[in-house]
Amino acid sequence: MVGAQTPVKKATKPSQASPTINGKAVYTQYCMPCHQIDGSGVMNMNPPLIKTTYVLGDQTRLINILLKGYNKGVVIDEDEYTNPMPSFSYLSDTQIAAVLTYVRNNFQNKASAITAAQVKKVRSSK
Ligand code: HEC
Known part of the structure; x- marks a missing residue:
């Protein structure tokens, strides 16, 4: 193809403006x-997000919890949570990245940021 136009879609660059602000809103x-x-x-209903292996651990698993919801019955500090966690797949990659980055850097947590690109990748790998 001659002269096919390459649409220059500017990769929406992760803005330097603190992602924690967006994340907090989400x-x-x-x-x-x-x-x-x-x-x-909430004890016995909704598990804490403070230093749990889900929040601090494997990023793909964490992203999937938001994309697919979760209903496996997590056990945290010997409390089992059997309520289901709804899916948030309708949120954008950016929103999910922002909220997970927020969670991973608040509530006494300290872990690396999660980028929209990572969310996108996990989403597309189903
Ligand atoms: C309707 C209530 C509800 C909402 C809203 C909700 N969650 Fe959950 N969440 C749960 C429940 C219940 C579980 C436990 C699921 C299980 O045991 O299988 C859970 C589990 C989790 C886990 C894994 C376990 C842990 O505590 O580390 C993470 C991480 C998490 N939620 C993050 C989020 C984030 C981020 C949002 C907002 C985008 C959110 N949740 C919104 C109810 C909710």
Whole structure:
């Protein structure tokens, strides 16, 4: 093909403006009702997000919890949580990356950021 136009779609660059601000907004809107403002959850209903292996551990698993929801019954500090976690696949890659980065760097957590590109990859690998 001669002269085929390459659409220069500017990769929306992860803005340097603190992603934690966006993440906090997403968290407040979508996660807080269940996991509470400080990530402490609700005993026997919604697990805490404080230093759990899910939050700090494997990033693909964590991204999948949001994309697919989760209903395996997690056990955290000897409490089993049997309620299902709904899927948030309708959120954008950027929103999911922002909220997970927020969670991984708040509630006493300290872990690397999650990027929209990672979310996209996990989403497309189904
Ligand atoms: C309707 C209530 C509800 C909402 C809203 C909700 N969750 Fe959950 N979440 C749960 C439940 C219940 C579980 C445990 C699921 C299980 O045991 O299989 C869970 C599990 C998790 C886990 C893994 C276990 C842990 O505690 O580390 C993470 C991480 C998580 N949620 C993050 C989020 C994030 C981020 C949001 C917002 C985008 C969110 N949740 C919104 C109820 C909710």
